[in-house]
Amino acid sequence: MLKFIANRVAQTLAVLFVVGTITFFLVRLAPGSPFDQERNMSPDVRRNMEEYYGFDKPLLVQYYRYFSGIILRGDFGPSYKYTNRTVTELIAESLPISVELGLYGMAIAISIGVVAGVVASLRPNTVTDYVPMSLSMVGITLPTFVSGPVLLLVFGIYLRWFSVSGWSEAEDKVLPAITLGLYYAAYFARLSRGGMLEVMSQDYIRTARAKGASETRIVFRHALRGGLLPAISFFGPALAGIISGSFTVETIFQIPGLGRYFVTAASNRDYTMIMGTVVLFAALICVFNMLVDIVLAWLNPRLRLE
Amino acid sequence: MPLLEVENLRVAFHTRNGIVRAVNDVSFSLEKGGTLGVVGESGSGKSVTGYAMMGLIPQPPGRIEGGRAIFGGVDLLHASKAELNAIRGRKIAMIFQDPMTSLNPFMRVGDQIMEPLRIHGKITSDAARKKALDALAEVGVQDPSARLLAYPHELSGGMRQRVMIAMALITNPALLIADEPTTALDVTVQAQVLELIRKMQQNHGTAVIFITHDLGVVSGFCDQVQVMYAGRIVESASVSDIFERPLHPYNRALQKSIPAFQPKGRDLYTIPGAPPDLSRPIAGCSFAPRCEFATDACRKGDLTLTEVAPAHGTSCRRVQRGEITLD
């Protein structure tokens, strides 16, 4: 198990290193510079700016400086667009909002999805199976940038139950969290149902029945652990999806989170901001994937030995 | 009063390709502490009969179409879920063919062995643990306290079947249904497991229904034997009568096709044809198409299992009428 964890940690670090490096060189090799849009910048000023930010140094030196800054001081450098502000500041301000939104979304996705999937699996091909599963099919084909505006239109504008933008009051948070969560709830529902159906047809469930175990005991003690493995392995992809989902949800509901900063930074060529967010998102996703793998190995005794 | 009395059990599976009548009019009884062998090839309905006793027929597609199975005053076929759960694992236990898949891979062996105790009554962890240790030691598992903490995949096939047996017998049930418990095991291990079941049966006075496709296994193990074919009991007798005085052509043909039962050098008999498709109605005797004694009359009318000798029943009407004798 320790060896397995060590392996996964090493792999994660390797991926992070590659992601960081590729991002760095991609950003630098791409045409255009952050100062392109400021038309009346004189060549002198521009040269000064580039010197100030270290663009005149060889790429490798910049590369070294940049990453040693992150690793040693947690310093992602200055933002080129939001002058006088560092990327670290911007991230520190907006990340908590995105994390909160993501947590709500994940909580909705997992609670609704897993419960619906398990319930559906207990009586396959009956009403309690068809209804949640049809809804989940609808959910899967409704991307957040369609369901978000629809929810906003119906519950925010016509019914006026919730507010349509911002992120301060509790009522601001309902629609964005639901928008973000429902799509992945649909996935979790399908995966849990599939996993549970698979497990409930296993011989060891029959053994449990032969022991006189009640249906509740069979589901909770015998089936869930194996049946939820597919859903748990989806945690990693779901997080990645929720992060990219946050780009659209934060745009739709005008939430000042990191996702929106990333989207603006990408179109503004704010190098350090792009770099910072990509490295951060990558780190989040990789670390989370690693944790999920470790949890899976811990849950599944057969994997634990390898 | 017998321990278990089954009357006219009928089980069918309603599949996309029609209704498969897996068990038809099966009746038998079993005394306390007795051993009953149920023999037949795959698809003969022998396992379905066992599952029906335990309420383990998956419904749908399966359906109990009729009959009764009285055990301790309760009809197992029509008992409520709660009644059934009070009996399963406590008074009737079952072991299965494949110990590899029949144990929960996510649960420690010890927890699985102790589970019947926890389900059927309050017991402290220490007491349960002690019982589990004793049970493991009794089925010949080395170093039981370490095995309690193991996961099934860490044990060998024979070891797992021993664990299954310990788990089944930990509540001291009156009846054990063993569904081909040795089929998935190596030959050497088979003998050990058989011996173990016999020993446990003698120690605890447990009655056993032993379901198998292997006549050889039955010969050394059971008091009573019933031979099943195409969902029906075709012959039922004491073990010595089954082998020495077969009264059904199918039973005789089966024995003639087992190498160990035949003198060296003689050609083995093979039964021509294949078992019938149970999703189609069968008129008359279902073995008639493969039977060397069959006449046109065999393909019509109803069959009954009738005693033609003391405690020896056959469903063959030609034998019943004395038209043929089998050697």
Next chain:
Amino acid sequence: MTVDSTLPAPAIVEVEPGHSLWQDAWARLRKNRLAVASGVLLLVMACACLIGPIFSQDYAEQNLSTYATPPSAEHWLGTDTAGRDLLSRILIGGRVSFSVGLCATAVALLIGVTYGTIAGFYGGRVDMVMMRIVDIIYAFPFTIFVILLMSLFGRNFLLLFAAIGAVEWLTMARIVRGQVLTLRRMEFIEAAIATGVPRRRIILRHLIPNVLGPIIVYTTLTIPAIMLLEAFLSFLGLGVPPPMASWGVLIDDGRKVMEEFWWLITFPGLALSLTLFALNFLGDGLRDALDPKASKD
């Protein structure tokens, strides 16, 4: 951007292209009403997108006299804030969405099948190295990468295909590799190798036809995933460049004015969702048809 992970086990057919398997599958598919309805819906949509714009030329023409009119007899789905007929815009957008979906899927298919077949066929160390590479790329946060690419190198149609195709080939490679690895060990392949059939021929004649089922199923499920990704990028303003419009662009445009003009978000959203819905159902239906075992209950 993720696709259902349950895929059929290797469909093992005879060495000769098994007619009966495909006929059986077709019969099963026809019995599945939802899948048939989905297929018909897709055909109708595709034809409308292909033919429709020929008859209505005003998709790009701006006309202030028809500024954002609600659905009417003249403009069935209304007009947008530049006075353009929404139906024509949706049909034109559909062309873009479908072609991105199909072309990027083709890219993914080509890379994925080649890569997976090679890894699975040669096995051993080649396979290990190739699959380890896939594992590592898999761990990349790819959506973010595509966004990065699109924002750095501009909104370029070809780059969009390449970027999306490059993301989606991984799963295809994994599936094909798994299937080929299983088939590789089957006797009829061993027999072909033993009798000296050239490798090229074994791969083309014996392996590919036998993994066709899963490939078809996964392709049907990849198309919606890619259309979704394209719409997502367009929604963020990183998709196809204007004046071209994909469904994602229309949804984004509609969202900005939806408080006043509900139809501008509703119909493009409906078009996208219905298409995704139909593609997913068709994919599910194909899976059931090609692999009856997987759908017993």
